[in-house]
Amino acid sequence: MRPMRSSNIALSLGIILGFASFSSAEVTVWYQQGQEPLASTTSSGSAAAYTGAAAYNPTVLTAPAPPNPAISTQFAIQLQNGGTPGVSIPQSGSFFGFSIEMSVVNQVLGKNSSFLQVPFLNLMANLQQRSGHVQIRVGGNTQETATLVDSIADGRILEKDIASASNPTLTPPLIFTRDLLYMLRNISSLVNVRWHLGIPFNDTSNLRLGIAEAGQAILGEYLIGLQAGNEPDLYAAHGHRPETYGPFDYFGEFGTLVTAMAADTNIPRQNLLIGPNLATGAWTPEQVWDTGFIDSYHDQLAFLAVEHYPTDNCAAQFNTGAAVHDPQATFPDFLNHTSGQLIVKPYLNSAGIAQQKGKQLMMFETNTASCGGFAGISDSFGAALWGLDYAMQMAYSNFSGALFHVGGQNVFYNPFTSPPTNQSTFRQWTVGPIYYSALVMAEALGASNNSQVLDLGANNQNIYTPAYAIYENSNPVRVLLMNYITDSSGANNITVSISIGGGQTGQANATPASVKVKYLLASSVSQKGNFTWAGQTFGTNFGSDGRLEGTEDIQTITCDQANNTCAIPVPAPGVALVFLNDDAQTETDGAPATTFPTTALTKTVNTVTIDPSILSTSNGHSGKSLQLGSTSKGSVSGAESLRNKLGGVALLAALVSGAMILGRGIAQ
Numbered sequence: 001m002r003p004m005r006s007s008n009i010a011l012s013l014g015i016i017l018g019f020a021s022f023s024s025a026e027v028t029v030w031y032q033q034g035q036e037p038l039a040s041t042t043s044s045g046s047a048a049a050y051t052g053a054a055a056y057n058p059t060v061l062t063a064p065a066p067p068n069p070a071i072s073t074q075f076a077i078q079l080q081n082g083g084t085p086g087v088s089i090p091q092s093g094s095f096f097g098f099s100i101e102m103s104v105v106n107q108v109l110g111k112n113s114s115f116l117q118v119p120f121l122n123l124m125a126n127l128q129q130r131s132g133h134v135q136i137r138v139g140g141n142t143q144e145t146a147t148l149v150d151s152i153a154d155g156r157i158l159e160k161d162i163a164s165a166s167n168p169t170l171t172p173p174l175i176f177t178r179d180l181l182y183m184l185r186n187i188s189s190l191v192n193v194r195w196h197l198g199i200p201f202n203d204t205s206n207l208r209l210g211i212a213e214a215g216q217a218i219l220g221e222y223l224i225g226l227q228a229g230n231e232p233d234l235y236a237a238h239g240h241r242p243e244t245y246g247p248f249d250y251f252g253e254f255g256t257l258v259t260a261m262a263a264d265t266n267i268p269r270q271n272l273l274i275g276p277n278l279a280t281g282a283w284t285p286e287q288v289w290d291t292g293f294i295d296s297y298h299d300q301l302a303f304l305a306v307e308h309y310p311t312d313n314c315a316a317q318f319n320t321g322a323a324v325h326d327p328q329a330t331f332p333d334f335l336n337h338t339s340g341q342l343i344v345k346p347y348l349n350s351a352g353i354a355q356q357k358g359k360q361l362m363m364f365e366t367n368t369a370s371c372g373g374f375a376g377i378s379d380s381f382g383a384a385l386w387g388l389d390y391a392m393q394m395a396y397s398n399f400s401g402a403l404f405h406v407g408g409q410n411v412f413y414n415p416f417t418s419p420p421t422n423q424s425t426f427r428q429w430t431v432g433p434i435y436y437s438a439l440v441m442a443e444a445l446g447a448s449n450n451s452q453v454l455d456l457g458a459n460n461q462n463i464y465t466p467a468y469a470i471y472e473n474s475n476p477v478r479v480l481l482m483n484y485i486t487d488s489s490g491a492n493n494i495t496v497s498i499s500i501g502g503g504q505t506g507q508a509n510a511t512p513a514s515v516k517v518k519y520l521l522a523s524s525v526s527q528k529g530n531f532t533w534a535g536q537t538f539g540t541n542f543g544s545d546g547r548l549e550g551t552e553d554i555q556t557i558t559c560d561q562a563n564n565t566c567a568i569p570v571p572a573p574g575v576a577l578v579f580l581n582d583d584a585q586t587e588t589d590g591a592p593a594t595t596f597p598t599t600a601l602t603k604t605v606n607t608v609t610i611d612p613s614i615l616s617t618s619n620g621h622s623g624k625s626l627q628l629g630s631t632s633k634g635s636v637s638g639a640e641s642l643r644n645k646l647g648g649v650a651l652l653a654a655l656v657s658g659a660m661i662l663g664r665g666i667a668q
């Protein structure tokens, strides 16, 4: 055994268990031989020589030079109380959700219904705190061949048949057990996550409805959607249907499903279906609407949905023969306001049709590029700006939600990545830029379910300095200001003068005396990790247990009431979220701040078996007296409420293992 220093561990279990030494805030963790971290993938290796998992690829690109001619760095935004034309439909704070590839749920969510990943719970709790609830889709290409089975020989909840992988994305057929669904249900009892699932559509003449039956029985109201077919417009190209397969064929298969579900008495809720889930590759949504899809299945459709990635990067990972994009040359495409606008444009008509038909339109799966994204783009601060702008653009454009995809270790774009399974003894999670986008958006929209978004066309439509206003009950409450430019000289820092006019009568001064501002910051759009939101961070690769670290820093900016302006600086690069009054601050609107405490470790020591009865009776360590707490300012520890829910044994087990163990008994 030899000691490894590990900082930032919330508390030492070593004291309880008696095999680690403890000094002030640091913990010395003793690893067994053979368990030492190998050369860290975060160490300064050459990116060119890197052969590890994509999720930790060290490539750092060069930030694009500031635009020439220079932008106007000072501009004004005039807002108005009492109603503004062009605002979006009312939006929910859960707009920005996640799509988790079904084959990786046992890495990301937990191993089974009694072993949940605490960092994941913390990440969801951060969002719930701001928005009240979170929506997650479990699915993707892997849903299409997934089969519910009674049990899997090795006791796992999910198994892949890798040899039979057949897509360009090499997605293996899956078998899964009911315990996967119990795992989702148990997550929902701790954090308010609502789930979308997918009905396998690889063979609609032999439909496998198990996931719909068990999903409804186990998840109840936490099941909010059942996808019917994933990217059916790519079925023919991927060899899953004949070459002639078209929108009417999909319409027919959807009908087959509707009929089969109606005949299945184990599916009480018939109105959860989601379609057509086009990749918008071979077909346009209009081609599906033209079949009469929405009217024919109006009563069964919970959501209309599309899926889209702005760039196809499959050639880079799978050698498809298509053009390989150079990340450095592609980087600027993600660093301006046009990007989100262009992605959304083909769906504006559909968003209007959805409104007319009384349906919600979702972007059901998206991210920077298909087949895993780009090294240096998808994992950079630039992607945080891009994801936020793109999602806000979708909200403005009357989408009703957007789910950003989470893959395995082999993708660049993950909002969050659990450590590789064979390293989970000593690694923590990696929080990517897209999670920061989600966090800021949750706070920008808040928990009212009633926020309306307006793209302000700011700075004379300048593509590098977009701005959005968020309205509630006709009045502006928050303003989101962005600066895509990287310029350490400060010459491209911008100052935005916000003014508010009052009432129906025009421009009467309603500018507040001061506003609060939170910043999303990094030194460059190319920076990887260590981004800060109001001064707090999730660190770099393997750096997070899902809780924000550091002291929260909310700026107060005094407004010039004589001139009716609040001058808000936005650095290059950066994002400012401006709260126009104290009620507009949404950090704790959704739920009390809750964190699920954990050490960095999922297996503290292999050889020790912890007897739950010892833990439950071990005096003074029942959970209550431990120094558990959130590292983020102003939040209360969820330890107490969690303990009440689960009992001290489970809490301690969570602390020991870094995973939430529900119920009784753990044996490591």
Ligand SMILES: *[C@@H]1O[C@H](CO)[C@@H](O)[C@H](O)[C@H]1NC(C)=O
Pocket: 111, 112, 113, 114, 115, 155, 667
């Ligand atoms: C759940 O997973 C944990 C960790 O792998 C394991 O110890 C436990 O036995 C599993 N529980 C069930 C019911 O399979």
Ligand SMILES: *[C@@H]1O[C@H](CO)[C@@H](O)[C@H](O)[C@H]1NC(C)=O
Pocket: 144, 145, 146, 147, 173, 174, 202, 203
């Ligand atoms: C559909 O998937 C199931 C499960 O993987 C498989 O057994 C079946 O052969 C597939 N059907 C077709 C038509 O591909």
Ligand SMILES: *[C@@H]1O[C@H](CO)[C@@H](O)[C@H](O)[C@H]1NC(C)=O
Pocket: 113, 114, 179, 182, 183, 185, 186, 189, 662
């Ligand atoms: C968690 O899942 C198990 C099924 O494995 C179930 O018995 C238990 O009641 C669940 N716990 C909660 C809190 O839902």
Ligand SMILES: *[C@@H]1O[C@H](CO)[C@@H](O)[C@H](O)[C@H]1NC(C)=O
Pocket: 332, 333, 334, 335, 336, 337, 338, 339, 342
């Ligand atoms: C802005 O982004 C769009 C869409 O990705 C791209 O086509 C365009 O070239 C970018 N503009 C600049 C100046 O980089």
Ligand SMILES: *[C@@H]1O[C@H](CO)[C@@H](O)[C@H](O)[C@H]1NC(C)=O
Pocket: 086, 087, 088, 089, 348, 355, 396, 397, 398
């Ligand atoms: C969104 O819907 C609202 C309400 O119908 C409408 O006024 C607005 O123009 C729409 N926005 C866009 C970008 O189409």
Ligand SMILES: *[C@@H]1O[C@H](CO)[C@@H](O)[C@H](O)[C@H]1NC(C)=O
Pocket: 038, 420, 422, 423
């Ligand atoms: C983890 O697994 C990967 C892939 O199988 C392997 O390359 C790596 O050496 C393993 N790491 C450890 C610490 O065992």
Ligand SMILES: *[C@@H]1O[C@H](CO)[C@@H](O)[C@H](O)[C@H]1NC(C)=O
Pocket: 092, 132, 133, 447, 448, 449
């Ligand atoms: C927002 O909508 C969700 C989901 O429908 C609901 O659970 C929640 O209570 C709503 N919140 C408010 C403030 O109305």
Ligand SMILES: *[C@@H]1O[C@H](CO)[C@@H](O)[C@H](O)[C@H]1NC(C)=O
Pocket: 489, 490, 491, 493, 570, 571, 572
């Ligand atoms: C630009 O903004 C950065 C970050 O707030 C700040 O450190 C710097 O001083 C500013 N530069 C100028 C010239 O205002």
Ligand SMILES: *[C@@H]1O[C@H](CO)[C@@H](O)[C@H](O)[C@H]1NC(C)=O
Pocket: 528, 529, 530, 539, 540
């Ligand atoms: C991230 O921040 C930590 C703490 O400030 C620092 O030690 C580390 O070098 C930074 N890492 C990177 C990659 O910026």
Ligand SMILES: *[C@@H]1O[C@H](CO)[C@@H](O)[C@H](O)[C@H]1NC(C)=O
Pocket: 076, 497, 560, 563, 565
């Ligand atoms: C008043 O605000 C405008 C921007 O709206 C700005 O250009 C002008 O310099 C300000 N005047 C003073 C005296 O601050």
